[in-house]
Amino acid sequence: MDYEIFDLGDVTLQSGVTLPSAFLAYKTYGTLNEKKDNVIVYPTAFGDQHVQNEWLIGDGMALDPREYFIIVPNLLGNGLSSSPSNTPAPFDRANFPQVTIYDNVQFQHRLVTEKFGIQKIALVVGWSMGGIQSFQWGASYPDMVERIAPFAGVAKTWPHTYVVLDGMKASLMAAVHFDSNRLNRLTAADMRAVGRVYAGWGVSQAFYREELYRDLGFELLEDFVTGVWEDSFMKMDPHNVLAMLWTGQHADISATPAYDGDFDKALQSIKATACIMPGSTDLFCPADDSEYEAKLIPNAVFNPIESIWGHFAGRGINSADNQFIDDNLKRLLALNANG
Template sequence: MSQEYETFQLGDWKLQSGENINNAYIAYKTFGDPNTPAIVYPTWFSGAISDNFWLIGEDKLLNPKKFYIIVTALFGNGQSSSPSNQPSPGPFPKVSFYDNVRAQHELVTKHMGITHLRAVVGWSMGGAQSYQWATQYPDFMDIVVPFCTSAKTSLHNQVFLEGVKSALIAVKKSRSSGSGEISLDRKTVEAHTWSAEEKDVGLKALGRVYAGWGFSQAFYRHKLYETVLGFKGLEDFMVNFWEKWACSKEPENLLVLLQTWQNGDVSQQEPYNGDFEKAMASIKAKALILPAKTDLYFPPEDSEYEVSCMKPGVGTLDIFPSIWGHWAGGPGDSKEDVEWLDNKLTQFFEDNRGDEVNSLTEQVQNAL
């Protein structure tokens, strides 16, 4: 698959925080025929557009011969508007999932002329955007499939992210100013300029903290990093998987994404005004919720509560029977979990085919 992508200019983008992203743009890549039912498939924490390709193919549910697949990039991922691609270093405004999904809605409606989606699907922060779509534009899609994610970032998840963030910014002699905040001095350009050494030390620290969360205890106990992923030992895995991943990123971009993630909450928008149960009850799309049994930051118990808040017949819960932890849901390293996920997606779409017919009819009628 081609690594290239396109961008859509949003202009000066007003954010929930009251701030603006000046000359904002959203990056995206499409697969398939725009006359087929459309699926939005957003990126995840740190992920580039190409990091979503593992779930797309003619042998999978996300088949470009059957669907028009739109992969959208988060603000802060380095492809959409991000600190790393701004004209000069400096404070980046506070961004929310709401801001990201509003930009995606602008892309699909005003640029692509799409008036209805077949589905929104996503892993991790991509799944959080699926929930956001379902509550922000409840009538816009037939299906949502959030996997290994949550509609509201739990307190425990916020604590985990505080550790990741604090490891990164310690090299800047900065401490956390709290969950949902970017802790560096936001008033000076110098605070946003990272030396090569600061990047190396800070990002490697972030990677090692993250290593204890991405995979489960059982993953490490069974040494799947050796038997499946092919590393020579634990230190080889820490250096050549986790540190390598972290050092491929830009610190300022990660801080934007961390802040977005920590503030995740579908009720923080009109008309819900902080009422989480009301927000979840507003979901109209058929929802397939797929947590992983051993995910350390999105446990099945949280997903069970989310489904219980939906109206009867809306939400379906199934659980990855995997020891890969959060990585059960992506990005494709566990072949058995990819197969399990794709089978669940295929069956759910098949069970809700009536919506697909209605969705395509609506698209055609609106185009005439």
């Protein structure tokens, strides 16, 4: 096991449901300094685990473990933190309670403060649903978070993104004829269709038109769809995916007691210096949505990743996109370095 477990105990979720013996899986990189002010929090995205974040961590990079203490907490529902696949009855599989982004960030805050005694975070960074969590950190703990850098991630699930996620959910529901009482019959094989649905949203039209999948070693379009989209989704537990889909569909940094649904107010309350990096051709979290959000955050720069890799410009696959993200993070971390 290359990660650690933080026991949360019995937690009351935002929904009011108590999840017994909840836990966060996390991994740390680097060493916490004496002042405890070299902290970077880097939450995972939908379906990802901490290892998928490691492309952005390394010597000489912005997230340099020789300089920073980097904490990567795993999203609830991802199979490592409390999830449908690892929770005992009565909350196992299809009975797992609804978990929000707010819940996730509250639990991460407990990890950071209770386990490590940290009071200041230099940066919260994340891709996709990890990006939403970085916005939530900024809105929930404005005095604690000095910088945020969401890339290919928005501060709430806008209606179009909701519909895309609903299409992914519908392909699983179709496997049980839309009978929610039969959800526990779902298997990994039923995830094949989810991968097919997502194949049209993960990368851009230009990516397909220019056959960039050949750069990844796939001669034929069909091989790419099978070898990347189907395979990656069929490795996931369908109940974990349904749980994360719910979290994703209902993500909204203002859906908290502090903001009561006032989205603009939540954005305006973020004190962190922010670098917002949408993918210029992202179909899943469009740059237009990010631009609206960036305008409302007092100290934000809007810096799109100019790329035809779509949502996956933030996935750590394309070297030019990786360089762009790393360069921007270096610039962001250099700001107010002495302040």
